[in-house]
Amino acid sequence: MGPPRPSRNVWPPRCWTASPMLAHLNVAQKRAVIRALAAEDYMLVQGFPGTGKSTTLATMVRVLLQLGRSILITAYTNTALDSLLLKLHKLGIDFMRVGRSDRVHPDLAGHTDQARTCQVSTVEELTELYASQRVVAATCLGLNHSIFSRRTFDVCIVDEAAQVLQVTALGPLFMCSTFVLVGDDKQLPPVVRSESAVLHGMTETLFERLCRPEVTITLTEQYRMNGPIMALANLLTYNNQLTCGTPQLEKATLDLPHYQRLVEKGAVAPWLQRVVAPTLEEAVVLVDTAGAGGEARVGGSSLVNHWEARLVIVVVRTLLKAGLSGSDMGIITPYRGQVKLVRKLLAKELKEEDVGKRVEVNTVDQYQGRDKMAIICSFVRCGKSNDKPAGILTDRRRLNVALTRAKRKLILIGDQVTLTRYTSFSCLMKVLAPHQVYCLTPGTDGFQWEEEEEEECQDTEATELEK
Numbered sequence: 254m255g256p257p258r259p260s261r262n263v264w265p266p267r268c269w270t271a272s273p274m275l276a277h278l279n280v281a282q283k284r285a286v287i288r289a290l291a292a293e294d295y296m297l298v299q300g301f302p303g304t305g306k307s308t309t310l311a312t313m314v315r316v317l318l319q320l321g322r323s324i325l326i327t328a329y330t331n332t333a334l335d336s337l338l339l340k341l342h343k344l345g346i347d348f349m350r351v352g353r354s355d356r357v358h359p360d361l362a363g364h365t366d367q368a369r370t371c372q373v374s375t376v377e378e379l380t381e382l383y384a385s386q387r388v389v390a391a392t393c394l395g396l397n398h399s400i401f402s403r404r405t406f407d408v409c410i411v412d413e414a415a416q417v418l419q420v421t422a423l424g425p426l427f428m429c430s431t432f433v434l435v436g437d438d439k440q441l442p443p444v445v446r447s448e449s450a451v452l453h454g455m456t457e458t459l460f461e462r463l464c465r466p467e468v469t470i471t472l473t474e475q476y477r478m479n480g481p482i483m484a485l486a487n488l489l490t491y492n493n494q495l496t497c498g499t500p501q502l503e504k505a506t507l508d509l510p511h512y513q514r515l516v517e518k519g520a521v522a523p524w525l526q527r528v529v530a531p532t533l534e535e536a537v538v539l540v541d542t543a544g545a546g547g548e549a550r551v552g553g554s555s556l557v558n559h560w561e562a563r564l565v566i567v568v569v570r571t572l573l574k575a576g577l578s579g580s581d582m583g584i585i586t587p588y589r590g591q592v593k594l595v596r597k598l599l600a601k602e603l604k605e606e607d608v609g610k611r612v613e614v615n616t617v618d619q620y621q622g623r624d625k626m627a628i629i630c631s632f633v634r635c636g637k638s639n640d641k642p643a644g645i646l647t648d649r650r651r652l653n654v655a656l657t658r659a660k661r662k663l664i665l666i667g668d669q670v671t672l673t674r675y676t677s678f679s680c681l682m683k684v685l686a687p688h689q690v691y692c693l694t695p696g697t698d699g700f701q702w703e704e705e706e707e708e709e710c711q712d713t714e715a716t717e718l719e720k
């Protein structure tokens with residue numbers, strides 16, 4: 254791929270920045286749209302967490318359509334593709350979604366090629382239908398459909414491009430005149446299981462390869478995290494480039510309407526008050542279990558930590574009592590075994606309120622591109638669990654994704670002594686302020702382990718890697 258050719262100067266930028274179609278975008282987002290219109294070959298949008306990548310892309314598609322261009326939209330996973338398409342659907346933009354109906358988001362059923370072609374009875378009608386679609390969307394691996402052998406597009410947009418292997422990204426690019434890669438190379442990389450392939454550079458993406466200032470617009474103004482959560486991401490990953498979209502966001506706190514009443518009634522133990530407090534000072538808190546006993550063990554092929562799982566349940570229960578809705582909180586853990594265990598405990602403990610189901614428990618990979626008001630991370634490893642390799646915990650990009658999903662409150666649960674052995678965590682520990690770390694000690698601040706039977710939770714799948 255040669256160096257980018259200069260932009261065509263057919264749209265005076267000032268007139269475009271004033272366009273009503275761009276009015277809701279910030280300066281960098283507007284620049285991204287204009288640069289995509291003027292790109293001779295390709296351009297990149299580097300979108301840090303919560304900086305409005307989908308909002309920008311949806312506007313880009315609208316403007317391109319207005320200019321009569323045809324557009325191919327693609328992403329590696331169905332989930333990433335559909336989350337962008339849902340935005341287009343809400344904006345009333347028409348598109349055809351190619352792919353297996355059972356893999357497509359139910360709200361997009363009316364846009365699938367299956368739905369569009371059910372009235373067609375002749376080959377001519379079918380050819381005409383496929384040729385007339387201005388916006389077509391498919392996953393990178395779903396491009397073997399006959400529609401793609403017969404036509405090309407003016408622009409191809411690859412979303413979450415930092416997760417797509419180079420060879421996979423090349424397929425859609427052969428079908429278009431210009432392309433836009435969108436992603437963040439500081440979030441999840443492509444999954445490559447072969448160590449030898451990793452050593453030979455297979456994880457390097459086209460996004461990383463082409464990312465240079467002259468072809469890249471970086472979105473740094475974010476609309477998700479409050480000040481302390483953003484500060485953590487800045488210290489650990491973004492080198493103070495992330496900024497809050499509004500002054501209100503900087504100071505926004507978790508809304509826990511019943512918290513004060515519960516505290517006054519003495520219904521929340523002092524240690525829990527500290528952990529769930531909805532103040533800005535406690536927006537990020539690490540519950541350090543190093544001095545509290547407990548151990549992680551192998552459950553099937555993955556790791557589980559019953560002690561930590563119980564802590565998670567206690568925190569969830571308290572947040573629910575304090576008035577946070579189950580769907581506003583999420584639990585992230587790197588190990589599938591722990592995901593299963595926490596889900597099982599939630600279903601058991603919170604059955605009567607039927608909220609267990611609404612509290613989403615998942616691995617980091619499943620949370621990319623998503624957010625919740627409050628996130629609880631259970632890092633699992635402690636003490637004796639060190640005999641197994643911990644590739645997941647050494648990946649800085651995974652940790653970055655886990656830490657940037659929370660909007661108002663981030664509760665990290667882990668054994669500081671064990672976790673500090675992994676480089677990414679030792680960096681995290683260095684940037685946490687002393688008031689953000691709470692050392693859990695049995696018998697102090699009303700904390701005691703609840704004695705319960707251990708749940709059997711065997712993970713039968715062959716890997717601890719997280720999909």
Ligand SMILES: Nc1ncnc2c1ncn2[C@@H]1O[C@H](COP(=O)(O)OP(=O)(O)OP(=O)(O)O)[C@@H](O)[C@H]1O
Nearest residue numbers: 277278279300302303304305306307308476622623
């Ligand atoms: N220019 C803007 N002004 C105000 N709010 C905005 C702006 N751009 C985006 N937002 C808001 O920010 C939130 C996140 O936007 P969006 O979903 O597009 O981000 P994203 O970068 O795709 O997220 P992710 O990091 O999860 O991929 C949304 O609520 C959106 O309405």
